[in-house]
Amino acid sequence: MIQEYFGLTGEPFGKEILPEHLYLSLRFxxxxxxxxxxxxxxxxxxxxxxxxxxxxxxxxxxxxxLDENKHKLLYLSDSNLKPRDFYRELLFQLGSNPGYLRIDAKRQFNQLILDYFEKRRITPIVVIDEAHLLSHQMLQEIRFLTNFRMDSLSPMALILVGQPELKGTLAMQIFQAIAQRIQVRYHLGGLTLEETGAYVAHHLEVVKARSQIFSTEAIKEIFAYSKGIPRLINNLCIQAMLDARIQDSHVVDREGVLRAIEDFRKF
Structure with missing residues (x-):
């Protein structure tokens, strides 16, 4: 509906956008x-x-x-995993049949990681998404993932990804042993007003928009509502473009964005 009405080559602001077409802000x-x-x-x-x-x-x-000949990515996003299931899932991704007991699966995982690093010359990368939802028990278990050969070897990269409350959790005294091991930290904030305008313009350019579509005042309202968070920008832009279609307009103005915001607040 949006695509045809505005004469675009694809649906704008969708999740299907190719990585090479993403807008990369300075923070990103x-x-x-x-x-x-x-x-x-x-x-x-x-x-x-x-x-x-x-x-x-x-x-x-x-x-x-990543170069698949040099790296092996292991990705987990199940925050309800217990330590035994955690190691079992990692072993499955490594193509190994895990032992039943936690201690066996853990020993098996450690040995396999060393095998990848020392014999195959491949660096494993463990990514744990939604880490802010992990139990305290699982966070303590993650501490041991970084301890190889009495803490003298680092055969893999470990990446924890989560919402801001994860920082607060790791700042607790009981997790100091984990926090002190973190060597790279980054908090990804929202876009600035200027970046929000560039973000919207970029996404429209990707689908070959023939005009700017969003007015300057509309961009300001989008930024004020979304606080520069890309997912909210996407949702609001789509809703505002649908509103423009209903209003029989090819320009999204401030009033159109405000109507879209009001629709969001009803749900």
């Missing part, structure tokens, strides 16, 4: 650079940010850019 580029550095150095990394800021997108880009 900084995050990618730190993740790349952390992987190369086999560091323990912490990435935090509000919902919709692009944390998982950054991990997706990281995974896409």
């Amino acid at each position: 580029k900084e995050l990618l650079a730190r993740l790349d550095y952390g992987v190369k150095k086999r560091y323990f990394c912490l990435v935090t940010g509000d919902i919709g800021t692009g944390k998982s997108t950054a991990i997706r880009i990281l995974a896409q850019n």
